[in-house]
Amino acid sequence: METQDFLERLRNYLSERYGLEYEFVEEYMLKTYDSMGGKGLKWVINAGFSFLDFPHIEEDVSGEIYLESPVTYDTEAWMDATYLRKAKSHEIRERIHELYEAQEKLRDRNNWPQLNKFGYLVARMAWADDIAKRVTEETGVKLIHQIPKPADRYTFFYTSFNGTNLSDERRTGEITKCLNALDRALYYYIDESAYSKFERKFFKATFGKKDKGPRAELLMYYPHEIKRFREWAMRHLGHESEDRANMEAMTRL
Numbered sequence: 001m002e003t004q005d006f007l008e009r010l011r012n013y014l015s016e017r018y019g020l021e022y023e024f025v026e027e028y029m030l031k032t033y034d035s036m037g038g039k040g041l042k043w044v045i046n047a048g049f050s051f052l053d054f055p056h057i058e059e060d061v062s063g064e065i066y067l068e069s070p071v072t073y074d075t076e077a078w079m080d081a082t083y084l085r086k087a088k089s090h091e092i093r094e095r096i097h098e099l100y101e102a103q104e105k106l107r108d109r110n111n112w113p114q115l116n117k118f119g120y121l122v123a124r125m126a127w128a129d130d131i132a133k134r135v136t137e138e139t140g141v142k143l144i145h146q147i148p149k150p151a152d153r154y155t156f157f158y159t160s161f162n163g164t165n166l167s168d169e170r171r172t173g174e175i176t177k178c179l180n181a182l183d184r185a186l187y188y189y190i191d192e193s194a195y196s197k198f199e200r201k202f203f204k205a206t207f208g209k210k211d212k213g214p215r216a217e218l219l220m221y222y223p224h225e226i227k228r229f230r231e232w233a234m235r236h237l238g239h240e241s242e243d244r245a246n247m248e249a250m251t252r253l
Contacts, residue, residue, distance in 0.1 A: 006168045010057070010175070011045050017179075018054045022047055035060035036068075036146070036158060052154070055182050057175065063164030065171070067178040069157040069186055072128055072145075075103055076153035078121050082214040103150045112206060119212030123199045125155065126206075130198065131188045132157060141181035157185045 007024070014022040025044035035041055039060040046056035052071045059065045079099045102118050105111040109129070112122050128145040135143045143159050159181060161174045188194070203212060 003168065006171070007043060007045070014045060014047075014055075014057070018047065020047055020050055020054065022056075035064065036066050036160065037062065037064055039064070055179060059163060063162050064160050065163045065175070066158055066160045067175070067182060069182045071154040071156055072186070072189055073124055073155040074153055075106070075121065075148065075155065079103070082120075100150050103148075107147045107149065116207040116210040117213045119203065119207055119210075120199075120215050121213075122206070123202050126202050127195055127198050128155060128157070128189060131185050134188065135181050135185045139177065139181045139184065141177050143181055143185055157182055 011022050011024065022045055025046060030041040030044065033041060035058060037060060039062050042059045042061055044056065044058040047054045055067060055069055057065065057067050079102075102115060105115060106118070106122070106125060112126065115122050125145070125147055132143040132145040135141070141159050143157050146156055146158055148154060159178050161178070163171050163174070166174070
């Protein structure tokens with residue numbers, strides 16, 4: 001079982017690592033949410049008002065510790081920018097129904113070849129899936145790309161491990177690995193040059209010559225949350241030596 005001293009040191013480390021003030025979510029707020037596993041929460045440490053901007057950590061009542069990345073995509077904003085903003089008044093209700101159905105289907109990867117009308121959104125989801133698989137293979141940390149159910153709107157990466165009966169030292173080691181894996185995934189994700197190459201191949205393999213639908217504005221590719229992480233990542237990530245430095249820093253917990 002984690003000690004309060006450990007949690008305080010973890011909070012301080014996250015603040016130092018990402019350059020902003022992390023805080024504990026108040027106890028009354030914990031009752032409002034469940035973990036990714038659908039269970040009640042024991043504690044959450046996030047970046048306060050910037051909680052969508054940077055990774056956060058939580059533990060549920062079963063002892064499962066979840067680490068989640070910043071928001072990687074805003075599906076609702078993309079749909080609003082491409083389909084609703086320019087719709088005529090009599091088309092709005094039909095468009096909203098169509099988009100809701102598309103968002104529901106988006107969660108099942110088997111539906112993607114039929115969602116060519118939303119091709120650019122599907123390609124972004126496939127890109128994140130590919131990165132989660134790549135980082136899992138590189139680090140041994142099982143990373144998952146989460147696509148939300150309607151009416152949730154944000155996509156993100158996450159991973160977890162069970163901390164029950166682990167010492168603070170063992171828990172520190174697992175958190176270190178998970179944070180480094182999340183940061184690596186985000187660093188890959190913001191590489192627009194690599195994404196452009198991926199997109200072309202994905203379109204050809206998945207949609208062929210079908211219409212791919214409208215391309216969203218660049219703003220919708222990067223909600224402000226990931227823009228902030230991008231700024232941090234470009235300063236701190238990208239080299240194995242920096243990965244090692246992160247590992248060494250985490251041992252101070």
